[in-house]
Amino acid sequence: MAAIVEVIDLFKDYFLEGHIPVNVLKGLNLSFDEGDFVALMGPSGSGKSTLMNILGCLDRPTAGQYLLNGGDVARMSDDRLSEIRSTYLGFIFQAYNLLPQYTVVENIELPLVYQGVRLDQKTKDRCVALAEMVGLGTRLDHRPLQLSGGQQQRVAIARSLVNDPHVILADEPTGNLDSRTSVEIMQMLRELNKAGKTIIMVTHENDIAAWARRVVRLRDGLVESDVRNDDHQPDLTAAH
Amino acid sequence: MDIFDIPPAPSPVSGGGGLGVVKIGRAVGLAVRSLWLHKLRSLLSVLGIVIGTSSVIALMAFGEGSMKDALDDIKRQGATNIVVRSVKPPDDSAAAANTRSWVAAFGLDSRDIARFQAFGKAISMMVPMRVFPSEVRYLERVHNARMVATVPEYADVNKLPIARGRFLVSDDEVNRINNCVLGSATADKLFPFEDPIGRTVFCRGDKYLVVGVAADRMPTGGTGGSLAAEDYNNDLYIPLSTCNQYIGSKVSIRSAGSRSAEQVEISQVTMTVDAEVDTAAGRATVKAIGDQIKRLLERHHEKKDWAVTIPLDRLEDAERQQERFTSLLVLIASISLLVGGIGIMNIMLATVTERTREIGIRRALGAKQKDITAQFLVEATVQTTVGGLIGVVVGLVLVFVVPIAPAGLAWMADRALLAESAAWLRTIKLPATVNVPSIFLAVGVSVGVGVLFGWYPARRAAKLDPIEALRHTA
Ligand SMILES: Nc1ncnc2c1ncn2[C@@H]1O[C@H](COP(=O)(O)OP(=O)(O)OP(=O)(O)O)[C@@H](O)[C@H]1O
Numbered sequence: 001m002a003a004i005v006e007v008i009d010l011f012k013d014y015f016l017e018g019h020i021p022v023n024v025l026k027g028l029n030l031s032f033d034e035g036d037f038v039a040l041m042g043p044s045g046s047g048k049s050t051l052m053n054i055l056g057c058l059d060r061p062t063a064g065q066y067l068l069n070g071g072d073v074a075r076m077s078d079d080r081l082s083e084i085r086s087t088y089l090g091f092i093f094q095a096y097n098l099l100p101q102y103t104v105v106e107n108i109e110l111p112l113v114y115q116g117v118r119l120d121q122k123t124k125d126r127c128v129a130l131a132e133m134v135g136l137g138t139r140l141d142h143r144p145l146q147l148s149g150g151q152q153q154r155v156a157i158a159r160s161l162v163n164d165p166h167v168i169l170a171d172e173p174t175g176n177l178d179s180r181t182s183v184e185i186m187q188m189l190r191e192l193n194k195a196g197k198t199i200i201m202v203t204h205e206n207d208i209a210a211w212a213r214r215v216v217r218l219r220d221g222l223v224e225s226d227v228r229n230d231d232h233q234p235d236l237t238a239a240h
Numbered sequence: 241m242d243i244f245d246i247p248p249a250p251s252p253v254s255g256g257g258g259l260g261v262v263k264i265g266r267a268v269g270l271a272v273r274s275l276w277l278h279k280l281r282s283l284l285s286v287l288g289i290v291i292g293t294s295s296v297i298a299l300m301a302f303g304e305g306s307m308k309d310a311l312d313d314i315k316r317q318g319a320t321n322i323v324v325r326s327v328k329p330p331d332d333s334a335a336a337a338n339t340r341s342w343v344a345a346f347g348l349d350s351r352d353i354a355r356f357q358a359f360g361k362a363i364s365m366m367v368p369m370r371v372f373p374s375e376v377r378y379l380e381r382v383h384n385a386r387m388v389a390t391v392p393e394y395a396d397v398n399k400l401p402i403a404r405g406r407f408l409v410s411d412d413e414v415n416r417i418n419n420c421v422l423g424s425a426t427a428d429k430l431f432p433f434e435d436p437i438g439r440t441v442f443c444r445g446d447k448y449l450v451v452g453v454a455a456d457r458m459p460t461g462g463t464g465g466s467l468a469a470e471d472y473n474n475d476l477y478i479p480l481s482t483c484n485q486y487i488g489s490k491v492s493i494r495s496a497g498s499r500s501a502e503q504v505e506i507s508q509v510t511m512t513v514d515a516e517v518d519t520a521a522g523r524a525t526v527k528a529i530g531d532q533i534k535r536l537l538e539r540h541h542e543k544k545d546w547a548v549t550i551p552l553d554r555l556e557d558a559e560r561q562q563e564r565f566t567s568l569l570v571l572i573a574s575i576s577l578l579v580g581g582i583g584i585m586n587i588m589l590a591t592v593t594e595r596t597r598e599i600g601i602r603r604a605l606g607a608k609q610k611d612i613t614a615q616f617l618v619e620a621t622v623q624t625t626v627g628g629l630i631g632v633v634v635g636l637v638l639v640f641v642v643p644i645a646p647a648g649l650a651w652m653a654d655r656a657l658l659a660e661s662a663a664w665l666r667t668i669k670l671p672a673t674v675n676v677p678s679i680f681l682a683v684g685v686s687v688g689v690g691v692l693f694g695w696y697p698a699r700r701a702a703k704l705d706p707i708e709a710l711r712h713t714a
């Protein structure tokens with residue numbers, strides 16, 4: 001399988017008070033294949049979110065290369081990065097991050113707004129179908145505050161899919177959910193992965209990481225371990 | 241759940257985003273929705289704009305209305321006229337003592353008329369008048385009228401409308417006929433029941449046949465002190481030649497309670513200059529002739545016993561006043577729009593802070609800086625535009641309500657048995673003319689204020705770091 005996401009000698013420094021450097025990522029080398037399902041783990045402060053921000057084109061590395069589908073993203077203009085986010089990437093956040101004033105369908109539609117596509121009946125149909133797929137077919141016109149956390153996260157998943165992204169980035173997608181709901185969300189992600197979606201997910205919990213095909217552990221800005229997980233997948237039926 | 245059943249994603253447009261023409265409608269819709277969440281706050285923050293635009297609309301209308309009033313007044317007097325009047329010279333008492341006469345003789349005379357005639361065609365009409373207060377009688381009814389001895393052109397020069405019958409004609413003048421025309425008030429007083437035409441009135445010992453009645457007419461305003469307000473309705477017009485023959489060319493008018501008398505040969509000469517009042521050249525002509533007349537009178541009159549009034553000067557005064565008023569208005573409007581703009585900027589900065597997380601989410605989902613800029617710019621502009629439109633409505637309501645307010649208050653004062661205040665209220669006139677361009681200007685400026693003062697907050701929103709914004713907890 002071809003690498004869809006690859007980072008080479010990736011460094012990220014933050015500067016406290018403008019000059020005191022904090023080295024967060026210290027020369028990361030990672031490559032994720034198309035169709036893979038990766039769990040990023042590591043202790044708090046190890047740089048997982050920092051890496052995810054760079055992978056999500058929300059931040060730029062201090063040094064090193066980030067190849068997305070073969071192209072070097074690290075030095076692109078701000079507008080170009082926005083375009084990449086809206087066309088190639090899907091985001092799922094720990095805090096769901098839906099817009100409270102919008103309905104479920106409007107939230108799902110949002111990435112398309114910024115792609116500049118004509119919002120017609122076809123795109124509307126797609127949003128509705130995605131909402132139905134994540135089990136919210138009866139709540140199309142609800143607002144986020146009228147939904148439970150699990151339901152909001154489903155909306156976020158539908159939203160991350162609407163632009164048919166190359167990669168879905170999820171930073172602690174189950175961090176705010178109880179274990180039962182977490183399992184539902186993980187089932188959903190696994191289904192997506194089976195359908196061919198590349199997923200990179202940050203998590204602190206081993207049983208969540210167990211849903212992934214590959215587990216990468218970071219420590220102090222470097223890769224600590226990198227294990228394939230394909231053999232011991234949890235039993236799907238056990239969750240029910 | 242099966243992702244393969246989902247309709248395909250639309251193919252992205254390269255260079256998409258930003259604010260295209262098609263998107264503006266949608267952006268406005270979204271802005272209205274965001275603002276609707278905070279109706280009261282949005283309304284309060286555009287109060288400055290509302291006050292600014294409504295005051296522009298209302299003050300413009302009242303300014304225009306009073307200007308129009310002044311213009312109408314001047315037009316009634318004849319805008320290309322030059323009026324020369326006899327006035328009592330300031331050192332009159334001394335002069336009277338010197339000549340040891342009880343009668344003070346001063347003012348214009350027939351020699352002045354001859355001098356004015358030298359202007360030839362430049363003056364298209366010249367109307368001399370002799371004016372004396374006179375008792376007019378019909379049967380047992382008496383009226384203190386203003387007797388005006390003049391020529392037939394008087395009606396044209398003074399734009400005097402005739403209600404019934406006719407004005408004096410040249411036949412009356414040439415043959416010194418004892419015909420007269422009554423002002424409307426004079427006619428009402430003397431002939432409350434009967435038709436005045438064909439009746440004979442007595443005045444200064446002579447009989448005059450009534451041949452016409454003038455229509456009721458608004459008195460002209462007497463601004464500038466040079467021309468007394470004239471109430472034409474009290475007049476009684478007779479031919480000048482008839483007057484000279486029967487009353488004599490020198491008439492002494494004894495003022496009540498005084499032993500002195502005044503003798504004036506010609507009270508007033510009204511000349512119409514042959515010029516277009518709407519052109520600069522025409523105005524210059526009127527002024528030049530006015531100046532020449534003044535110099536002529538200065539040369540031939542020892543005392544300052546004359547006064548020249550050019551209604552056009554009043555027109556220009558009124559125009560200058562209008563200009564001053566307009567610049568004052570612009571100042572008021574600018575200040576309130578500035579305050580309004582700062583209000584908008586303030587509320588938009590607060591909105592940006594409040595919605596930092598929303599901005600982060602939108603950026604993560606692919607919004608470019610210019611998308612965010614456009615969003616907040618449209619929001620600010622929609623707000624100020626709505627404010628401007630509310631201001632226009634408030635202004636128009638003021639324009640229609642304020643002029644009828646004194647009448648309404650008078651009615652209430654009447655009910656409260658305050659007859660005096662009611663009468664006073666009824667004298668208040670508030671003419672208003674809606675200035676249509678001012679409406680468009682007000683709305684346009686409101687839009688401009690939104691763009692101008694929304695720009696900084698919008699740029700600030702756009703420049704937020706997406707990660708920081710996402711991490712922001714409200
Ligand atoms: N904007 C910033 N300025 C300075 N330092 C930062 C900034 N963002 C992150 N850091 C530092 O970078 C390090 C890594 O942070 P990061 O958020 O990537 O950790 P993490 O692995 O996601 O931790 P957690 O599991 O708690 O989410 C931390 O030490 C943090 O203090």
Ligand SMILES: [Mg+2]
Binds near residue numbers: 048049050
């Ligand atoms: Mg983190």
